[in-house]
Each structure stands twice: as structure tokens, then as C-alpha cells.
Amino acid sequence: MTATSTLESQPVASTSSQQSLYEASTQYRHWRFSPKQLVDMRYALNSDAVSAIRNAFENDSPGSSASVAFLSAQEEYLLVKLYVGKVSQLCAHFRFPEEVEATAVTYLKRFYLKNTVMDWHPKNVMLTALFLATKTTNHPISLESYASHIPKTAPSDVLDLEFLVAQSLGFDFAVWHPHRSLWGIWLDIQTLPDVSLGDLQTAYEAATKHVRAARLTDAEFIYTPSQIALACFSLASPTLASAWARAKFPSLPHPPVADVLGSIEAMILREGSPPDVEAVREVDRRLRLCKNPEKIVGSNAYNKKLQEKEKKAEEKRIRKAEAARIAMEEGDPFGNELAKKAVEELDDDDDDD
Amino acid sequence: MAQRNSWLRGTTIRKSGPSTAASTRTGTPTQVQSTSTTIFGGGVKDPSGRTSEYFSMDDQCPVCKSDRYLNPKLRLLVSACYHKMCESCIDRLYTLGPAPCPICNKILRKLAFTPQTFEDLTVEKEVAVRRRIAKEFNKRMEDFPDLRAYNDYLEWVEEITFNLINDIDVAETEARIRQYRQENAALIELNIKREEEYQRYLQEQEEAERQERELRAQELRRLEEEEREEREKAKQGLIDKLEMSDKDAARLVAKSRAEAQKRASARAASSSSFSQSSARLLRSRAAQSTVIPDVPHVPLQDNYYAYDDLFTMRDTYYDPVSEAVRKDREGIMRAGGYMVEQAWQRALRCAVAGLEIAPLTGVPAPPQEAMAIDSESSADVVMANA
Known part of the structure; x- marks a missing residue:
């Protein structure tokens, strides 16, 4: 039975894999939208972020979120656009080829289709996106020399966000320019x-x-x-x-x-022209007030979040140890039945250690 | 499990007569030359059935203390009690019949010595024991009511093996093995037969495949031959015609060329049907092996030539961008294998790729993959806290 089903699925797979190069690219498959979709996505992302951050404010000190003016999707977009322009300036300073610049810009824009500036400020993400782009376009530069050319930046500032950026891009590094x-x-x-x-x-x-x-x-x-x-x-x-x-x-x-x-x-x-600096400065000033408090190192909300996470990890560890102990007591080191619910509860937790 | 351990189950050939031993002799490396009149077979064989012997410059016979410096042809063999001895000692001690081992006093026979495969003799022993055990303890999972019973059985077998390897309660363990053998004689026999059948089935399959390949190659050769002959004939005919007739030469040449074209396309059609049959064969083979139906996207399978009809490459372009690279005769600016033509071709392909694709409008239903990305991004928020 299974043999016939695989036999039938075979030709389907082979025809669908015969795409032209562009149509097979991740750019075409994952990063192609209609104008309406783009607007909707940005709007939904913004409203989700605002409600999440409002919650964080309320948890920190109730009633504090009423006075905060959160950024709109349009204002977020303006801010990102400003930093897209900054990428070009940086590339001119480093004399990176156009390929690097274009790739970094694309990474930055794609990142903010999945994340909000209120969580991650584009001035940090920009540096990481550019550094990532130098590597993916085969113009590598050492992290030390990269960071030393940018004022007030340590290598760790660039590297800390790197996985987050790569993950938000869905690891689609190849871009058609x-x-x-x-x-x-x-x-x-x-x-x-x-x-x-x-x-x-x-x-x-x-x-x-x-x-x-x-x-x-x-x-x-x-x-x-x-x-x-x-x-x-x-x-x-x-x-x-x-x-x-x-x-x-x-x-x-x-x-x-x-x-x-x-x-x-x-x-x-x-x-196609860079945004008005005065308008963006105003946005940036307001962003300082409405940043996600859980993302600001040292703030109350940040510490609370950290504690919460540790507690969760601790619980998970205890549960896992308990499950292992029960399994050992029953005399079967592999657990009673592999597909049982006990295993389901223990989702793969490689990420927390 | 049965498949994984099948090499363990290969019969260890103890030397029984010169005729069979001679065949195993050919497999031993040439650097180990036997000085003895006896030919020692056996030892641990790799999956292809060869015995590779362990050989070291520091070899020394523990009995007579002669080493490779004194005797370059020194060859150490392993006794049934896993002690090493050189061939001359074996000849000296055991030619007259069974005698005690000079190290542990166990009674040994000359024919029970085997070549050494592993540097570590405990490994040598373990492999031998496991091979022996695997031959008799060959029950399969189907022979048990449930997984639990099978696991218990495997555990029990492992315990016996461990005891034998480490010389723990040897007498009792041997008794257990004897008892097991008596109780399960029929089943053991059956499983051996099953295993043999499976091996035979694999061999037959391989044979069939080989024949198929040969047949295909033959067919291909035949086709090529035919094509060549046809071409010869057409050429000869054309020359004859040009000689005999008084028609326009250009027209005759064109006509014969058209005919050749027709024949070639007919041939291509017939051969394509042939390749189709081989494709079917491949597919059925793929269906036999358990492939995961969800095939990931393999970029190498994409249609690389999709845009080739939209542009034609010229030999050279006016291109200031690449001028420096092209003028660089010593290749200082180029990596190995860089050709500017390929960069041009890539640029041309990019220029025409997706020219006719209409942009999306409205809110199309998100495809599956896009959904997956969205769910990932919600995971991002969790990760982002790190």
C-alpha cells in the first residue's frame, strides 16, 4: 500500500521541483507580497507589539501605560527607512561593494517585517545585518576591525543579535538584487x-x-x-x-x-528619498519612552522576565528528572512506552541550557 | 539487528584441510609470510570475507622472546586462550599433539591457533565470542509476544556474552547456552534458514540489476553502431549521387542533410522511450526503498536553463566594470576558475529572470510555507528574550 502511494507522489514532486531559478528562490517563495499584504502585515505586527508592550508596562507598574504614546506602523517604517540610508553611509565608509550594501538593506527590511522597532532598535540591528551581509556575500571582515570602526560599539553588540536576525530572516540569505x-x-x-x-x-x-x-x-x-x-x-x-x-x-x-x-x-x-530627519528624530525621541521594558537590560521588567524564564527552566528540569526517576523505578530505562504522554510533556528543550 | 550483526555470524573457518585453507591464505597480506608448514586459517574477517592480520615492528614472541629484529619473518598467532605465540614455538610445542599453553597451562591444539586481527587481544576475544553467540542466539523480534519480552531476551543474551568475554562463571554460562540450544533448536534452525534466504534474495536482486545494466549498455552500443553505419552509407550515397547526376549540387546536399535530420530525430524518439523505461525502473526501485515522501527542495534540480531563450551571449561586451579583471593577465584579481563570461551570463540571467511575473494583488491565501515562517517568528519572540 505504502509503496504505491510513494510511487504516485514521485512524479508530482519531480514536476514541482523543475522551477526556473528565480521562482525556486526563497526570495520568490517567502518574501514576495502584495502591497495590501505588506500594509496588513505591518499593521498587525504593530498592534500585536503595542498590546504586548502595554501588558509589560502594566505588569511593571499598573496604570503606567496610559501616558505612553506608542509608535504607529507608519512611524516604525520611517525609522527603518532612515537606518536603511545609514547602511549606505556605513558601506561607503568601509568601501564595501554594492552587493554587500544591497544585501544588508534587504536583511534590515526583512527583519522589520517580522519584528518591531519597539523591541529591537534599528541602530543595533543595522550593524548586525551589515556584518551578516559581509559574510553571506563573501566579503568577510574581522569582527574586531568592524566594531572598532564604529563608535560606541563592542563586538558583542554585533554578535548578540546575529542569531536573532538570521532566524527572523528564516535563514534565507541569498538575495536577488x-x-x-x-x-x-x-x-x-x-x-x-x-x-x-x-x-x-x-x-x-x-x-x-x-x-x-x-x-x-x-x-x-x-x-x-x-x-x-x-x-x-x-x-x-x-x-x-x-x-x-x-x-x-x-x-x-x-x-x-x-x-x-x-x-x-x-x-x-x-x-525613493531618505525621510525627513526632523520627523524621524521626533519618532526616535518617542521610541525611547515606549521601548519594550522587558528588552531594556537592568530594568525591573527585564529582571522579572529573566526570573520567570529561570523558574520555567527549573520546573522543566524537575519534571524531566521526575519522569526519568519514574521510568527507572518501573525497571525500564527507556520508559514505559515511547509514545506516551509523559514524553509529550517534555518538549525538546535543547534551547534552555 | 539481524542485518546489523550479520557479519558477526559469518562462519569462522578453522583450518580443516589444506584445500580450504589455501583459499583463505590468499587473503592474508603479503607482508606476513608464514614460515610454518601448517597453514593457519580463521581470524576475524571483514564484511568482504578477508582476514587482515595485525602486524607491528615491536612484535615479540612471549614464549621464546625472539622479535622482529632477530627474525624478520616473525608471525604471531593467537591461541584459544588468547595468548600470542610465534609460529616456530607452535610448531615446536604442538606438532606432537595437544599440549599445555606455556603461559596458562590450558591444553591447546595446533589447529586452534588463528591469525591476529586486532592489536588488542580482548577485542579479538570479544569479536570471537560475539560471533559465536550471534550464531545461536538469533531470535528475531517477531518471535516474541511484545517488545518487552524481546528487550528482556536481548538483555539476557548480553549478560551471557559479557560473562563469556570477562570469564565470569564460565561453566554456568556454558550450561545456560547448552540449555538454550536444546530448547530452541528448531527455532535456531529456522532463523538460520531465514537469514540465508534473505541473503540469497539480496544476491538475486543484485544479479538482476547487473544484467539489466549490461543489457542497456549493449543496446546503447548497438544503437551507436547503427548510427555510424547509417551515416557512412548516407555519405557514400551522396558522393555517388554527386558523381552520377547532373542536378544542382547544393540542392542534393541540402536534401541529404534533411534526411539525416529526420533519421536522427526518429532515433532520438526511440531512445527516449528506452530511457523512459529505465526511468520507470529507477522509480520502482525508489518506491521499494522506503523514501520519505516529503521531498525537500533541492536547488540543484531547478531549471537552470529556463531563461536561456531570452538572451544570447555575445563574445565580448563593452563593460568598464569588469575591464580591470579582464585585462589582468596574471590572474591576480581572479580566483581560480573565474571567468568573466560566467559573471556576464549570471547578470544577463538576472536581467530577464521573472520579467513577466505579475505582482501579487489583494490578499492571496498564504501558502503553507509562509504560514510556517509566521509560526517561527512567534517563536522568535520567545527566543528574543535571551
């Missing part, structure tokens, strides 16, 4: 007839700037990197871009990409 697609467009346009290299060069340089601006937007969560690159090129030189798009789909009268280009271009022009 628009700047590589843009390079490909630049190469491939040269195969078109009568293209002047001078025009192409100026258009490419302008498009590169637009790709950098696109990093400040949500484009990478909605559109494919090739579409973003083409939109950037189209901003720089609409005629060349449309000629290339037509050449890519010679059988169709109207290339399917053209429909999305307009909305990407509008998005880049609308959101």
Missing part, C-alpha cells in the same frame, strides 16, 4: 542594433542612482529584481528601455513588463 539585473540589461542592450555607447553609459549611470533609490522603497517585496532594474533604466532612458523590452518579447505586440513599469517608477519617485 536589481543592480545585477541592471548590469545584465546594460550588457544585453548592446546587442540591439544602433545603440550609441555614449547614451547607454549616461543612462546606465542614471539608472544606477535610481536602483539605489529603489532600495529605500518596498519595491523588492512586490516586484521582481529584473522589473525594478528595467523601471530604473526606463526612468533614465525611456526609449532604450522600451526598445529592449520589445526585443525581449518579440512575439507580443505589447511587452507584459510595460504594465508594471509605471507603478514601480512612481514608487521610486515617491518614496
